[in-house]
Amino acid sequence: MKKYLDILKAVNLFEGIEESDLPPLLSCLSSKQSRYEKGQTVFFSGESIKQFGIVLSGQVQIVQDDYYGNRSILAKIDAGNLFGESFACSQIKTLPVNVIATTESEILFIDCCKLAVPCTRACSFHSKLIQNMLNIVSMKNILLTQKIEIISKRTTREKLLAYLSSEAKKAGEARFYIPFNRQELADYLFVERSAMSAELSKLKNDGLINFHKNQFELL
Amino acid sequence: MKKYLDILKAVNLFEGIEESDLPPLLSCLSSKQSRYEKGQTVFFSGESIKQFGIVLSGQVQIVQDDYYGNRSILAKIDAGNLFGESFACSQIKTLPVNVIATTESEILFIDCCKLAVPCTRACSFHSKLIQNMLNIVSMKNILLTQKIEIISKRTTREKLLAYLSSEAKKAGEARFYIPFNRQELADYLFVERSAMSAELSKLKNDGLINFHKNQFELL
DNA sequence: CTCCTTTTGTTGTATTTCCAACAGACTTAT
DNA sequence: ATAAGTCTGTTGGAAATACAACAAAAGGAG
Numbered sequence: 235m236k237k238y239l240d241i242l243k244a245v246n247l248f249e250g251i252e253e254s255d256l257p258p259l260l261s262c263l264s265s266k267q268s269r270y271e272k273g274q275t276v277f278f279s280g281e282s283i284k285q286f287g288i289v290l291s292g293q294v295q296i297v298q299d300d301y302y303g304n305r306s307i308l309a310k311i312d313a314g315n316l317f318g319e320s321f322a323c324s325q326i327k328t329l330p331v332n333v334i335a336t337t338e339s340e341i342l343f344i345d346c347c348k349l350a351v352p353c354t355r356a357c358s359f360h361s362k363l364i365q366n367m368l369n370i371v372s373m374k375n376i377l378l379t380q381k382i383e384i385i386s387k388r389t390t391r392e393k394l395l396a397y398l399s400s401e402a403k404k405a406g407e408a409r410f411y412i413p414f415n416r417q418e419l420a421d422y423l424f425v426e427r428s429a430m431s432a433e434l435s436k437l438k439n440d441g442l443i444n445f446h447k448n449q450f451e452l453l
Numbered sequence: 454m455k456k457y458l459d460i461l462k463a464v465n466l467f468e469g470i471e472e473s474d475l476p477p478l479l480s481c482l483s484s485k486q487s488r489y490e491k492g493q494t495v496f497f498s499g500e501s502i503k504q505f506g507i508v509l510s511g512q513v514q515i516v517q518d519d520y521y522g523n524r525s526i527l528a529k530i531d532a533g534n535l536f537g538e539s540f541a542c543s544q545i546k547t548l549p550v551n552v553i554a555t556t557e558s559e560i561l562f563i564d565c566c567k568l569a570v571p572c573t574r575a576c577s578f579h580s581k582l583i584q585n586m587l588n589i590v591s592m593k594n595i596l597l598t599q600k601i602e603i604i605s606k607r608t609t610r611e612k613l614l615a616y617l618s619s620e621a622k623k624a625g626e627a628r629f630y631i632p633f634n635r636q637e638l639a640d641y642l643f644v645e646r647s648a649m650s651a652e653l654s655k656l657k658n659d660g661l662i663n664f665h666k667n668q669f670e671l672l
Numbered sequence: 673c674t675c676c677t678t679t680t681g682t683t684g685t686a687t688t689t690c691c692a693a694c695a696g697a698c699t700t701a702t
Numbered sequence: 703a704t705a706a707g708t709c710t711g712t713t714g715g716a717a718a719t720a721c722a723a724c725a726a727a728a729g730g731a732g
Contacts, residue, residue, distance in 0.1 A: 389687095428690080429690060433688095
């Protein structure tokens with residue numbers, strides 16, 4: 235476990251917790267470490283989980299099969315990140331996804347109930363853990379809600395304006411950089427790249443925006 | 454406060470907590486009750502909040518203004534429900550939304566930090582509260598993620614199949630009821646009703662599904 | 673039962689998006 | 703410097719969606 239202290243201290247769940255506190259904390263939480271070969275399934279859909287995972291090394295994918303058997307990749311989780319926390323911390327009885335190791339991986343499992351219920355010895359860091367977990371899931375909710383607001387728009391033009399407007403508000407000014415190239419922006423908005431490019435040009439010609447590469451200005 | 458005990462005991466945050474425990478619990482949490490006139494703003498965008506609200510009576514709306522000043526309604530919250538919990542429990546410094554009372558309302562405010570940090574007197578229900586809150590934000594996370602997965606599809610046909618497939622998996626069988634009429638389903642998928650209706654007929658004629666009103670069967 | 677209202681499905685037309693191909697601009701490697 | 707690769711924007715045609723209008727089906731009230 236000493237091997238992964240560097241990874242663990244950077245995990246957002248442990249923010250504000252001293253590195254020296256990590257080993258007793260993990261012991262207090264009865265955490266368990268497991269190794270998975272490439273392609274091995276970490277969580278099976280249909281089961282009920284109470285533990286979430288932290289990727290210590292390697293990568294896992296969260297995948298979902300629909301009724302017809304089509305598979306989509308919901309997320310890829312690299313080392314230093316959590317997965318399955320929402321499922322573990324919720325009352326969901328049937329996991330709707332599979333978690334599969336993309337490469338050989340070491341995973342640390344933590345029981346959400348252990349995390350949520352302060353131990354009888356009143357660990358000094360238990361409150362911090364709870365707050366951190368609430369923050370992690372809540373921040374995710376905020377981002378997901380914002381994304382739905384943007385992609386709910388019916389036309390590519392509206393989606394672009396919604397996204398750019400949101401970025402301008404975030405930047406607090408009319409000129410800002412976005413973290414995407416054209417293909418990435420199209421993927422984020424779930425539209426076709428060249429059609430989106432055409433719409434960007436129209437917005438520019440209509441005098442609504444100006445842009446060069448990933449720098450934009452609302453006019 | 455006795456006035457609202459019936460409402461409060463049904464609030465998901467208090468599930469599994471005895472009604473008689475509610476008054477001391479709310480005292481322990483230093484909760485505060487406030488009254489808002491119709492049209493009054495409960496939370497202003499730009500501010501930083503640490504308290505979420507429970508609507509005791511009335512209704513509030515969560516609204517968002519974009520850079521151009523266009524306003525959209527993100528949610529309407531009726532009595533017995535929480536609002537702002539994701540913002541209060543996260544490290545967000547600047548609220549991106551306004552919360553406005555739609556009608557005259559009574560709101561109970563609870564500080565997220567008070568909830569997350571067990572009091573020194575070790576209330577017996579504090580753990581339950583924490584678990585409930587984790588469940589609430591986690592379930593929201595799961596629902597939001599599933600919704601994005603569905604509306605990320607590019608065509609109305611794909612959106613319908615993704616949604617119906619998801620409902621079939623939830624029902625555990627090929628025949629199921631959906632909780633929407635046609636307009637509501639179109640609104641959920643962010644598509645136009647009559648075009649969606651045409652696509653439903655095509656799916657039926659192509660032999661993929663059968664339906665009558667809100668009962669569907671995947672074939 | 674009849675009548676009225678609401679919901680659902682259908683259709684033609686206009687609009688938008690996707691797709692494929694390609695040219696131009698930009699970046700990277702030699 | 704040049705050549706190769708990648709990114710971005712443009713374009714024409716095909717496919718899909720929105721829109722408006724209306725018919726058919728379903729539901730509710732008297």
